[in-house]
Amino acid sequence: EVQLVESGGGVVQTGGSRRLSCEASEFTFGNYWMTWVRQAPGKGLEWVASIKEDGSEQKYVGSVRGRFTISRDNAKNSLYLQMDSLRAEDTGVYYCARVKAAAHMDYWGQGALVTVSS
Amino acid sequence: SYELTQPPSVSVSPGQTARITCSGDEFPTKLAYWYQQKSGQAPVLVIYEDYKRPSGIPERFSASTSGTMATLTVSGAQVDDEADYYCYSTKSGGNEGVFGGGTKLTVL
Numbered sequence: 001e002v003q004l005v006e007s008g009g010g011v012v013q014t015g016g017s018r019r020l021s022c023e024a025s026e027f028t029f030g031n032y033w034m035t036w037v038r039q040a041p042g043k044g045l046e047w048v049a050s051i052k053e054d055g056s057e058q059k060y061v062g063s064v065r066g067r068f069t070i071s072r073d074n075a076k077n078s079l080y081l082q083m084d085s086l087r088a089e090d091t092g093v094y095y096c097a098r099v100k101a102a103a104h105m106d107y108w109g110q111g112a113l114v115t116v117s118s
Numbered sequence: 119s120y121e122l123t124q125p126p127s128v129s130v131s132p133g134q135t136a137r138i139t140c141s142g143d144e145f146p147t148k149l150a151y152w153y154q155q156k157s158g159q160a161p162v163l164v165i166y167e168d169y170k171r172p173s174g175i176p177e178r179f180s181a182s183t184s185g186t187m188a189t190l191t192v193s194g195a196q197v198d199d200e201a202d203y204y205c206y207s208t209k210s211g212g213n214e215g216v217f218g219g220g221t222k223l224t225v226l
Contacts (some may be wrong), residue, residue, distance in 0.1 A: 106166070
């Protein structure tokens, strides 16, 4: 069964940085686009960023472009999200997910909570 | 910017049919996907490519699109189906997308 396990969540000060990791297993990681989706407390889901199979292309939602960087290491079956210049509105649970058919997310991790506080 | 609009809530009695709508201007050319999220859990894909059901998803979950509207139908809704449901679609070029605001389904 496909597994995705996020780590790196925690409390960070406004303006600070945090790096999330997602370790994948039970599938050929390098064959799939991967994505990050977040959910603010009590709010809906928001697509954040995606990265191509070989890491050569990245896409971001406008509110994080220039502050967040998605990357991957296929040798380590790992996905990353470097978050800089964090704001209170970046608080939430961050899920990593596998992208199927260049379109939708078919498997999700359990999420990592990031709290941005002053 | 591309937006998907869902009603905030839908309520039905057990055994009734629940219908959750999702309005999006690009649905005639873009595919719709549906996710179920139970409290405290990660989302689960229940419908992909407008109407297809992943393995393991009960047959009572179905979906369709017509014009600018996508609809998720839960036939014979059960208490266990209580959850937030989100529609999703991709932006031009794929691999980036947008979620609807979510609909809380109450079965009681």
